[in-house]
Each structure stands twice: as C-alpha cells, then as structure tokens.
Amino acid sequence: MLKKQLILRDPLSFLGYETDETEKKGNFGAVTSRAGVGKTAFLVQIAISRLLKDKNVLHISIQDPVDKISLWYKEMFLNLTQKHDAKQSKQLWESLLTKRFIMTFETESFDFSKLITRVDELRNQGIFVPQLIILDGLSLDVTMQSELNRLKEYAVQNNFTIWFSVRTHRHQSDDPVTMLQQLGGQSNFLFNMIIQLLPHKDKIQVKRLPLTGEHNERPPLLIDPSTMMIKETTK
C-alpha cells in the first residue's frame, strides 16, 4: 500500500516522462544545474522511485564516500515517508536496500572501461544486475565522445538506463541541450531525457528541457530546498 502511494510520487512522471522512456534500455538522462543546486538529491529521488518499482539501482559517485551517498538515500526516503506509518516505512526501506548498490571512485582513478569491468564483474558473478545506473559527479566533456557512445552501446546490450549529473557554469552561454548535444558527436544525440534545476525565488524550479523537435507543454515543478521534495506545480 505504502509502496503504491510512493510510486505515484515519481518525479519523472510529474515531468511527463512515460515509463517506456525512463526504462528503455540504453536511454541516457541528465540532470543539469550549477553547483550546489541539488543534482544529487534529485538523482537520488529518481533512484528511489526506481527502487520502489523493484528495479536494481547502481549508484556511482565520483568523489563522495559510500557513507555520504547512503545518507542521501536515507534522508530522501525519510522526507518521502514522513507522513506514513514508521514501522511500514522501516520495513520498506530495508527491502529497498537490497536493490541498491553504491560504488565510489576517485576522480583521477575513474574511467569508463573500469566502470564496464566492474559492472561485468557484478553481473557475471550474479552479485548485482543493475537496471538503472546513476553516475554522479563526473565532469562530462567532448573528449569522452567515443567512450560515451561505447557506454550507450553497453547499456543497450545489458538492458539498463543511465542518469548523469551534469554541472553547468555561470560563464557557459550555451543552453544544456546544446552542450549535451556536442557530447554525442555530429549526428548522434546521446541523451533522451534532460532535466534542468534552476534556483527560483526561495524554491528550486525543475524544468524538463525539450529535445530537438519535441514540444513540452508542462509547467516546471518546484522543489523545496529544505527537503528537496517536489512541492507544487507553478500556475
């Protein structure tokens, strides 16, 4: 019962994404914002919504330790369930933990081939088969074009989706879609879902950015920075 209620609060469905988009193998999603706006918190909400649908989530963090990531999940789950029965919430939380795996790397020691090796190890030994990978804290740039294409291929072969956090900078005039467009190469747009977080008065606005040729009529969502939970839609 609790699980069903929580599934209804999936941030991606609020933004109008359909299940076949969010769960399609090989699909890439990006949450973009400037530093400190709340990319990790939003990605953790996406991850929790997948966990609630019994999907296995591999959370990869570059730099942050395992404990810190665990704490993010716990905090976000508590915020999500604070109005529900504590005992039921605790049981649900424990069941979700078995479907989550956190992997952290140092910036300098991370590369995509290492990531593929690690995921292969987990899959081949039957330790963990990810259905969603969250890749948080990696600076994406055009030099990664071929590796990102390879990763996309690997995601298609192994049936999972990947959500990236993408940090933007004040000096960058390009909009995130154009910036992400460059990552795939000339005719190959790697990203299927792009979400932008923007500070808006005392809240944070969550915008679904339309891809080329896409029309998105939905108003942006607002999240409360104190809990990072979705508050209301702007009228």
Place this chain on the structure above:
Amino acid sequence: MNTLMQKVRNIGISAHIDSGKTTLTERFLYLTKKIHRIHEVRGKDGVGATMDSMELEKERGITIASAATYCQWQNHEINIIDTPGHVDFTIEVERALRVLDGAILVLCSVGGVQSQSITVDQQMKRYQVPCIAFINKCDRSGADPFRVINELKEKLNHNAIAIQIPIGLEADLEGIIDLISMKAIYFDGEFGDIIRTEEIPDSLLEQALLKREELVDAASIFSDELTEAVIEETEIPDNLLIKAIRQGTIQRELTPVVMGSAYKNKGIQLVLDAANNFLPSPDEVDNEALDLDNNEESFHLTGKKEDPLVALAFKLEEGQFGQLTYIRVYQGELNKGDTCVNVRTGKKVKIGRIVRMHSDQMEDVEKIEAGYIGALFGVDCVSGDTFATSGLNISMTSMHIPEPVISLSIKAKDNASETSIAKALNRFTKEDPTFQTFVSNETGETIISGMGELHLEVYIERMRREYKAEIITGEPSVAYRETITCHTTFDYTHKKQTGGAGQYGRIAGFMEPVTDDFVFENKVTGGSIPTQYISSCEKGFVSCLAKGPWLEYPVTGVKIVINDGASHSVDSSEMAFQAAARGAFLQAYFKAQPVLHEPIMKVVIETPAEFQGNVMGSLNQRRGMIIGSNEVGQITAIEAQVPLSEMFGYSTTIRSMTQGKAQFSMEFFTYKQVPKSVLETIEKKNEKKTKTGT
C-alpha cells in the same frame, strides 16, 4: 646510561610476515655485541632467534609477542621493539608504534610491498612515525630492490629514495655502494662483521653517480645549504647530505631506502647507521598527553628529565619473577624507590626493580629517564596505564584498540585445568587488550574473543603449553534473540488446590513489540491486583525473558501491560502471581508471532582491486548485503552487512582468496530477522540438541 638525548633512538621494526625482521634484529644484537652467537629463526641448531622468546614463536618461526631490547651502536643507544608480522597481532604493532619515535620498514626485495606492509604503513601514518626502509633478501632469486622502491612510491605514496645500491644481486650479492660517501662497502668474516671499504667498481660507477644525483636532488628540498651547493656545483660534504635527508625523514616527507641481506649478513651495519643518522631522537618528537583536569585538553610533554614524571605502560608480560611492565618515560625520570600514581586507578605505586630488557634476559638499572624504554617489576597495572608524579592528572592518549572479531567457547577437561585456564585468561587479558573473555549468561560457557582465528588459536595453544591446561574448544556460537511481532492479549488464572494453602492469581493485559529490551507497565485500577503483588507480576514476566519459550534464546523487544486481574484473600501470594505471570506470558507469546533475530555485522574489506569481484562473491554467498565499494588507487574498500553466523572462518577464506593481500574489519551493526530457510536449520539444530541433551 648515556644521558645525551640526541644519541637515543626508540625504533620499531615492522613489516610483512617472513620479511626477515627477526633475523635483522638478531644481526643488530650480534653486531652491537648484545649476543655472542647468531641463532636463525628456523635454524638447524633448534635454538631459534633471541628475539623470539616464546616457545611457540620459535616453533612456528613467527614473532608473536614483541620483545623489547636495547643496544649501542656508534655512541647511540637504540631501543628496539621487534614487532609481529601477522595480521592477527596488529595490536602489538600498533602499541609499539605508539611508543616509538621512528621505525624501520622491512620489505622483501622479491615480494615487495605486501598487504601487511600496507597495514603497517597506515599505522605509522596514524602515529606519525618517521621511517626508513630496508629492502631485505637481496640475495634471493628474483630480487629487485628498485622495483620495491617504485612500489613504495606507488602503493604507499612514500617519497622513497635509495641511499645505496647493491653490488650484484641474487646469488652474486657482494656488498653495497653507499651513495652518501660514494664508497663500495663489503662485509667480510663469518657474520659480516668485518667492513672493507673500497672504491666503487667501474662497472657500477655510472649507475652510482646517477642514483646519487637523484638522492641529492630529493634531499635538496629540505636544505637551502644543500640547494646552494648543488647550484654552485661545489663539493657536497657527507654531513650536509645526511642533515638534509634527516630533515626530510623526520618530517615524514622522505623515506631513505637501504638494502642488503640480513641472512647473508650484508648491509646490516649500514641499517644501524641509517637509524642513527635519519631517525629522530626522543626530543625531536612532539608528544602529547590528555589533561584530565582540563576536559582532556591536549597537554604538551616537554621531554625534560627535570619535569614531573609522565610514563606509559605499553606492554605487560608474565615472567618468572611476576608481572613485567614495559614502560616508556615521556617526561621526568623514574627512579628505583620512587612513588608515583597510576592515573587510571589513582593508586600510589612504589617503583621496585627497574630493568632494561634484552629479549628474555634483563639488566638491572637504577632509573629510566625521559625518552627511554625500560621495564618494571611488581607493578599492578594494565596495558595502556599512565604513571605520573602525584598531583599531575595527565593521561597519555588512549591507544586505538580494535574490537575483537571472533569468539569461541572453551571448557576445561578437568578441575586442575579449570584453575590453570582462569590464571591464563587473567594474564592474557591484562597483556592483550584485543583478547577478551567472559562467561556467557546464556550458556554458562567461557567465551574468548580476539582478532582472528590464529589469534585465538595461539592463546589456546599457550594455555595448553605454558599452563598445561587441557582444553576443549567449542564451535563459534552466535547470540540469537527472540522477539515478538504483533500486539496480543492475555488473561490467565493460576489456580492450585493441592492441600494446604492454595495458590490463586489472575492477570490480564496485553503484550506488544517495542524497541527497548523490556518494558513493564501497570495499568491496573481498582485494586484488582493488590499493589504488593505488582512487583511479583513483573518478576514473573522477567523470568520468562532469559530463555524464550520458542527456541530458548533470550527474548527482547517486549512490552507488557497489565490492566486487570483478581486475587484471593487467603490463596494469593507473591509466588502465585509470579506463576500467573509466567502462564500469561506463555499464553500470549506464541499468538504474538515470535521471530528470531541474529546479529548483523558491518564488514569492511580492503582488497586489491583485482580481487574485488571474488570478495563480493564471497560476501554474497554468506548472505551479505553489499552496501557499496570505494576504489582508491589500487585498493578497493567494500562495505557490507553480513550475519555474524556466516563470518566464522572468513579470515582464512579471504586470505586464501586474495593471496593474503586483503584485510577485513568487522563490528556489530544491528539485529535483524533470520530468514526462513536459515531459521529451519537453526530449529533442526536445536531439536537435535534437545534430543541429545548437549
């Protein structure tokens, strides 16, 4: 006693097992004329090395308890602690590092930087111990000291720099080229004690010049004078280079590397020279204590012998003359006949006999001054106690003591052994804080716990040998707990009329799950249960908790509320209400759907990245839930939650799985419900136990 503090060195010798630490120490003692004959660790003469003083150590060829000794070399007094190499005895290494000012990291020129070297290095970092590295076994086939230096840089992040190069390697190892004096040194005589200095052979001159340039370059960062000499291309005096290397070493920013072969007696004198030249004297090390009168604020120790005494008991041993306490004096001096205070107990301690230890032989001295290590007789204390002048409420920083990870039940075969075991356990627990013992309330068995299977094995073996105790060891056991999962009511009447005074008591109420161990609430109104019997009701319920009605494990997490009842003016008694409570508990317990909980441990495994798949697989097989992995450099730390019952024998498994390169730590995390499949096995085991009566 040499009172010049600058000429004192308190050093430890740490490394991976079998790197040759004990052999190296044995050579030190021989060369410094502390012993007159060399006995090999696994020598044919069967005597064993001098530092391996315990019978078991001699037999196994490993060092278990660290023996402290001192020697003199080139007008310097060197206190040496020989430390064990095995991972299960790291508390010894940690304790040694706590009291030492510098260390020699011994590495095998074939094996290189092994897992234990990584552990030891982490410990050195924790206690900020400067070190020099000695690459041993250069006579072995496959020896490559320069590969080991690279490993020191890559795996341990040391700014390692060779101050020597070998003349020949493997079977052709002839001597050493000293890059400071730029001389070739050969070690003649049966035990290499005759030093012959010659010019560098032409074939090695080019390599020597290149390596010296690298050395001067690395050292120049620590001396402006040296940098100037390099820029001006003037001749660099030996002492200027030594001074710069010393500066870098003491700051822990440079690790000078010496090399040789302890077994073949090559290069040992140069290791002693390096210890004198590069490792700090006690007054070059800042030592801090905790001011207990001032909210444990940090208290700087002066290291002056005129100041009030502060000393730390860092190791205890039971010798033939009673308890021997190894002590390091940090400030002031400890004289025979003095009275000081054991800060932990507040009791005055009279100092009787003071000795300087040389493995298991000793030499009586009158005093121990600040900066020195010695041993006391007849002082009642535990490891880690601080001794100070009366009125000074100062404690040395508490030592990091890892929690024990494995438990085992032991039983004496006969009465005589029981007394011996008690004596031995009393001694071992005082000597070694990681070895703990208690009597289980649940099973009545004596449980010993420690840092690993070998750790416990060694103590059991020592009880057998040193105390002649006959011991039966049990299977490692887990403390399961029963608990209830739902709210349920009870209404029970205890009634007995069997002649004489009858028994009558009725109790009604409910039980429900709670997070505390046990909660009892009285909500009886109108005196349906007279006040004087309420405590009997509670007693009755409590008596049911020790042994659960279902699987006979302790019951926790139960709240009992009584809200009604009845009594009889003649037949009711304390006994009757206790019995009624027991009946009520049984009536409600099974309706409350009891479950079994097991202890879950937080396990952290540090393994070279290439083994992480296997390690994760092994945790999976053991019902472990992997929380995550953290890859730093070559090492991956895997964090998991694993039931304790699945962790027995894991240290052996992980060692063989990772070629001994991984290590794990384990601590209690929480209690969680036992899965159904495992519960069935436990139930079957219990049934069997009940049937056989064991």
